[in-house]
Amino acid sequence: MSGLIVTALVVLVFIVIYQIAKASELATILRGEEKVQLQTNRLMAWLMLAFFVLGLIGIYKCHVDLIDKMLPESASVQGDNYDQMLIVTLALTGFVFFVTHIALFYFIFRYQSTPGRKAYYYSHNNRLEVLWTTVPALALVTLVVIGLKNWFAMTDKPPADSMVVQIMGKQFNWIIRYPGADGVLGKTDFRLINDANNVLGLDWNDPAAKDDIIVENGEMHIINKRNVHLVINSRDVIHDVGLPHFRMKMDAVPGITTTMWFTPKFTSEEMKKKTKNPDFVYEIACDQMCGKGHYSMRGTVIVQTEAEFKEWIGGQPSYYSLHNEAKPAVPAETEPADSASTGGTAMQVSTIY
Amino acid sequence: MSNEATIGQAHAAHAHPDSHGHAHGHEHHEQHFIMKWIFSMDHKVIAKQYLITGIIWAIVGALFSVFFRLQLGFPEDTFPIMEKFLGHWAKGGKLTPEFYYALVTMHGTILIFFVLTAGLSGTFSNLLIPLQIGARDMASTFMNMLSYWVFFISSVIMFASLFVQTGPAAGGWTTYPPLSALKEASLGSGIGMDLWLISMALFVVSQLLAGLNYITTILNMRTKGMKMTRMPLTMWSFLFTAVLGVLSFPVLLSGFVLLIFDRHAGTSFYLSEIFIGGKALSHIGGSAILYQHLFWFLGHPEVYIVMLPGMGMASEILSTHSRKPIFGYLAMIISLLGITSLAFVVWAHHMFVTGMSPFLGGIFVLLTLLIAIPSAIKVFNWLTTIWRGNLKFTVPMMFALGFVSLFISGGLTGIFLGNSALDIHLHDTYFVIAHFHLVMGVSSFFGMFAGIYHWFPKMFGRFMNNTLGYIHFFVTLAGAYLIFWPMHYEGFAGMPRRYYDYSAWESFKQFGSLNAFISIVVIIVFFAQLVFVFNFFISIFKGRKVTSPNPWGSTTLEWTTPINPGHGNWEGDIPEVHRWPYDYKDDGNGNDFVPQHIPLKPGEEGH
Secondary structure, three states, rough: OOOHHHHHHHHHHHHHHHHHHHHHHHHHHHHHHHHHHHHHHHHHHHHHHHHHHHHHHHHHHHHHHHEEEEEOOOOOHHHHHHHHHHHHHHHHHHHHHHHHHHHHHHHHHHHEEOOOOOOOOOOOOOHHHHHHHHHHHHHHHHHHHHHHHHHHHHHOOOOOOOOOEEEEOOEEEEEEEEOOOOOOOOEHHHOOOOOOOOOOOEEEOOOOHHOOOOOOOEEEEEHHHHEEEEEEEEOOOOEEEHHHHHHHEEEEOOOEEEEEEEEEOOOOOHHHHHHHHHHEEEEEOOOOOOOOOOOOOEEEEEEEOHHHHHHHHHHHOOHHHHHHHOOOOOHHOHHHHHHHOOOHHHHHHHHOO | HHHHHHHHHHHHOOOOOOOOOOOHHOOOOOHHHHHHHHHOOHHHHHHHHHHHHHHHHHHHHHHHHHHHHHHHOOOOOOOHHHHHHHHHHHHHHOOHHHHHHHHHHHHHHHHHHHHHHHHHHHHHHHHHHHHHHOOOOOOOHHHHHHHHHHHHHHHHHHHOOOOOOOOOOOOOOOOOOOOOOOOOOOOOHHHHHHHHHHHHHHHHHHHHHHHHHHHHHHHHHOOOOOOOOOOOOHHHHHHHHHHHHHHHHHHHHHHHHHHHHHHHOOOOOOOOOEEEEEEEEEOOOOOOHHHHHHHHHHHHHHHHHHHHHHHHHHHHHHHHHHHHOOOOOOHHHHHHHHHHHHHHHOOHHHHOOOOOHHHHHHHHHHHHHOOHHHHHHHHHHHHHHHHOOOOOHHHHHHHHHHHHHHHHHHHHHHHHHHHHHHHHHOOHHHHHHHHHHHHHHHHHHHHHHHHHHHHHHHHHHHHHHHHHHHHHHHHHHHHHHHHHHHHHHHHHOOOEHHHHHHHHOOOOOHHHHHHHHHHHHHHHHHHHHHHHHHHHHHHHHOOOOOOOOOOOOOOHHHHOOOOOOOOOOOOOOOOOOOOOOOOOOOOOOOOOOOOOOOOOOOOOOOO
């Protein structure tokens, strides 16, 4: 019933608007079309001017309101280059935006039709056209040069001393794997995946797999100021590892391994102080639509000092030891880390990481 | 092929084997209603059919955006009215995540393909090509009718998919596999996805039928004196639009066919090493990225398919209502050609974060930023066109001016996204949404609105109401900026697109009040569009009547036809063309324009 009333009201409003509009049309005919056209033209010129001025105020207001909600300073070394490039591009495009809009709205107001006004017949000017072909071309070349320099630096091979971490996307969370004491990620095969005891499909015939550490809650620990090389995979559909604070992003594609690397600059604790937000956390956002839970596919990154990290990883048992306890102990020579004490593991880690 | 011969064929197809093979529309008054308005082969009627179908789709697509904006703006609240529209998809007035994604997907599909491709090119290519080049109809009137009806069937199938139990396709308008290939991956990847693929395959067929016709007509059926370099810029833009479609839509179709095979024939074109629904699938060796290449090989040209008609119409309208020739006619054509050629070699800039070869990425950066040059030329030429003009702020002129503003605002942000290093952080955030909505969404719509207001008198012999037109213009322009300008900031902050709810995210939840603000503006703008729809339909029957055949004082040929032209367009001979289309100058008799069919005066130089 209420729906009906609302609909009726909306229809009524439309009819009223239409009647007013119709009346103005009739008035036009009564008062003489030319006169009304002149008045309308003047009114529109003023309204466009008003729109422009209000628009500028709006742009300013929007900026003031939102600037505090932007991301804090980049948390990665690579992100610094990114931010610099962003500012250069913003300055350049901003300049073009304001110049063209000032011209547009100035011309609109200045050259509005008035009685007796004649348009200037001006069909082309080769010099002008060459000018505004070459100037944008030069500006764009500058941007391309900066862009490609950063692009090739970012997509270059990760430095050899990087710590390797695998991140695997699945509907709808992230699984993190560390190579364990041997520093090598063991082989996997998707046909071995089993949600109960082998979420990544590790191949137990590969000795390198047995010391791998898996974190299933999507919490990635990395070491501050140490290059991190992410090995990115997906188990089902395409996901995307989005790390806004580090200005990084890369798709996770089933059947294909992608990578990215970066150098974190601030630990999570430092960032909490920097942003004055005790709840601050580096988040991993899935940036590729992956199904109904896409919006909740959240992971976190904990950037720690080397000592903190060693302590943390030392407390993490290997995935094999967690899920294959029923089996008899594996021969020691293939499982050095497993049989070692916690302290031993930490030592091993320190040589690898 | 002469025009007269072609219209003769059209008559034969009309089952009118009368002796006057070259007879004209005014002899057709005995035609049955169904032949005249439904299965018509008159390009003007087909144009109206495309337009009205497009308007209906636009309302549906816009309404969907209102629904999902309600969710985004007010994630805590419930809206019982949504349950009325959406039933169990919005139980208790709260959208389910599955249907949220279905709405997002359908919003994109509908507006990009059904409104801004079919509704835009379909309407204006059909209406204007024969009228502006001086032809009695399209090269193949039957194929033209067929293209509309294939589009109609495609529309019916897409519409039907909205009512499927498991919902319509929900994998985004790009429908990337494996999400779209595996029914285990999402509810929308069930029957809804099959219907989507069938509908889109038919849509491609309809676009090819239409596009081939447009190209053939423009190349072969120009009236005497209508050299290519005397064609209005609208013609050039429709020609290039059709070329883009004809060359790239088939690639999309191939992508869809492979996807259908992967879904139903057990092939592995796009699938490899997948564990889903508790078991490992047998597919090995395919590449999910292959689909993206095939998709974007159309997907990017598609952006220009949507953009170019608006550019052409804005050029025409800016010139007419400034009473001044378009500045740099030749440069405008060359830049259209540049955009068209480059459009085919920039597609992978949508895929910078898929792990593509960095070298290849570098090439695509270079080619993508190149396309900014012809775009810049066009903007400067438009600005120079209105410079020292005699600007008449009619409703179509307002929309054409709005088009220029929006094209600049949206185009500039393309420079960010085309540069791969910057794209990494901005990819799939609200920055992308802001960019493409401004540049190819709203500005194309502005081109379309400008065209509708400008050529409405030609279509229906009446004017649309001005007051409603101005209201529509200002609310839509202000609304577009209020909605999309702040979204750039959300994008800089890394806020991902296609999220159902941001409140659990420490990094993005600070935008809650902004999202609510945007949603409110969306609702207001939606009602402003209803004002337009209302104005459009009422004016068909009640609008102020056009009294002069050339109400805007325009130079092009469509205004030499009678106010309500019949099938065949001109009652006598088709006028001969003697001059370029933008001769807005003193004709010596107190008029400020010289139509194309007026012969050069002795001693007068052509353009």
